[in-house]
Amino acid sequence: MKKYVIPVTAVAVLVTGGGAVYAKGAYDGWRDGRALEAGCGGLVDSAEMKSALGAERVSGKGTAGGGCRAFDPGATKASVTISLQSGPEPESVVAHTERILARDTAGLLVPVGGGRPALVSAGSDSESYATAFLPCGKGADDDLVLSLTAVHARPAGTLQERRDDLAALVTRAVEWAAERHHCALPGIGKAKGVPSGAFEKLKKSGEATGTCLGIRLPAYEAEADGAAPIEQCLLAGPDGKQTFRIAAYYGPYPNAPRHDPFRSPYDYVGRSGSNGERSWTTASCPTGEALYTLEPIRSHTTAWDRERTALRVFAAESAKRHGCGAPAAAAHR
Secondary structure (H helix, E strand, C coil), X not given: CCCXXXXXXXXXXXXXCHHHHXXXXXXXXXXXXXXXXXXXXXXXXXXHHHHHHCCCCCEEEECHHHCEEEECCCCCCCEEEEEEEECCCCHHHHHCHHHHCCCXXXXXXXXXXXXXXXXXXXXXXXXXXXXXXXXXXXXXXXXEEEEEEEECXXXXXXXXXXXXXHHHHHHXXXXXXXXXXXXCCCCCCCCCCCCXXXXXXXXXXXXXXXXXXXXXXXXXXXXXXXXXXXXXXXXXXXXXXXXXXXXXXXXXXXXXXXXXXXXXXXXXXXXXXXXXXXXXXXXXXXXXXXXXXXXXXXXXXXXXXXXXXXXXXXXXXHHXXXXXXXXXXXXXX
16 A cells, blocks of 8 residues: 655644644744844843743844844843943943943942852833953953843832842853853852842941941942942931942943043043042052042032042952052042
8 A cells, every 4th residue: 555654844733723823832932942042042041031021932133242132022022132342441331321320229230249240230110231241361352241231021020039030141141151252250159149138228337348348427338249340339318318329340341430421521530539529549450440439429419528538448448359459549639
């Protein structure tokens, strides 16, 4: 008896009713997975993105410079865009200056911890941001800056949950980039969450143990982290209202405050300086010259000796954690 062979494909084997829907869903998932792998490699994990951003499907495509955009091709519009740029002045730092210099609690960059040189900003309910700095060679030309922007499909959870979700995404991307580009990444732990309580509790004078250690003013702080390329401490008045932000910027990140459109063109010039509102100093570090700044949360707020003293204390402690030389002595003008 003559035998007949009927060719079949994943799409052709469809049954009526729900079976057709299942087969189409399976095909969509297979196609999305192939596109994500081709476009993003290991930069983005489908399951993590679905969990963090509320995506129903995850596809992807490559972008310039070895980055990628992962997105839901369906209705949710959730997406993650990752850029990888090398050199001492990556464009992404200037492009994201507003996010790096955010002032509200949700927008502040918080170190991921665990030895990862990454920070996350929960941002708004719909968008969030993360960045990481990877010293990858003998000079600044080999260093990498990773920037990650995320668009959420649904209202996010608590501030801590949003930070934790974003930490999972940026941690995977950092580990993949470090391996791919042969960058050292020591001290990596398994935890994917961000240390809790960043900038939430007002510490009275002398109570700080983290980024505001040694400062004799009320302040809000995060955990001190020698791997974080940006550290911050928020000074406060007796009423708990934030008054000044003190920050440390390492690697290429000094480019952000120096491109702040609201500053004077004479701010952050030279090894140190001061004016009515802002003060700054610098230090020589393994990753180049670090910048330490004191700037008001609200414009037209005068900085006095007590705030400038807080900057000196903060800069000395942060420089020590990052293996830098002593910060330059303050210059007044």
